[in-house]
Amino acid sequence: MPFWTTQDTRNSVISSLIxxxxAVAAFVAFAKDQQVADWWSALKKPNWAPKDVRVYSAIDLLTLSPLGYASYLIDKKAGFLLVPFALWTAFYAYLAYSIKKENDPIKNL
Known part of the structure; x- marks a missing residue:
């Protein structure tokens, strides 16, 4: 059995395209909707975060594409493992919650 087949190439490309x-859908949302771009500009971001939404979208595209390829390699070699996936999902759910909490105005002062 060969180490890498044409089916592996096809699957890795598809996994990278997802x-x-x-990322492209996020870029289109930011590019077409001025309200979304204004929302992005109004968010409280760390000093190192990109200020321009186009820079953020380009970085998003460059960082998300290899993640699909990496997930395909993990699936090919080890199968998707539930515990690391659950930890990753819990971390990003907490991250989304904390970002929302940080950017919500304080109520009932």
Missing amino acids: PAGA
């Missing part, structure tokens, strides 16, 4: 498509 997160890249999500």
Whole structure:
């Protein structure tokens, strides 16, 4: 059995296109909707975060595409493991919650 087949190439390209498509969809949302761009500009961000939404979208595309390829390699070699996936999902759910909490105005002062 060969180490890498044409089916592996096809699957790795498809796995890379899925997160890249999500990044492109985010870019289109930011590019077409001025309200979303204004929302992005109004967010409280760390000093190192990109200020321009186009820079953020380009970085998003460059970082998300390899994640699909990496997930395919993990699936090919070890199968998707539930515990690391659950930890990753819990971390990003907490991260999304904390970002929302940080950017919500304080109520009932």
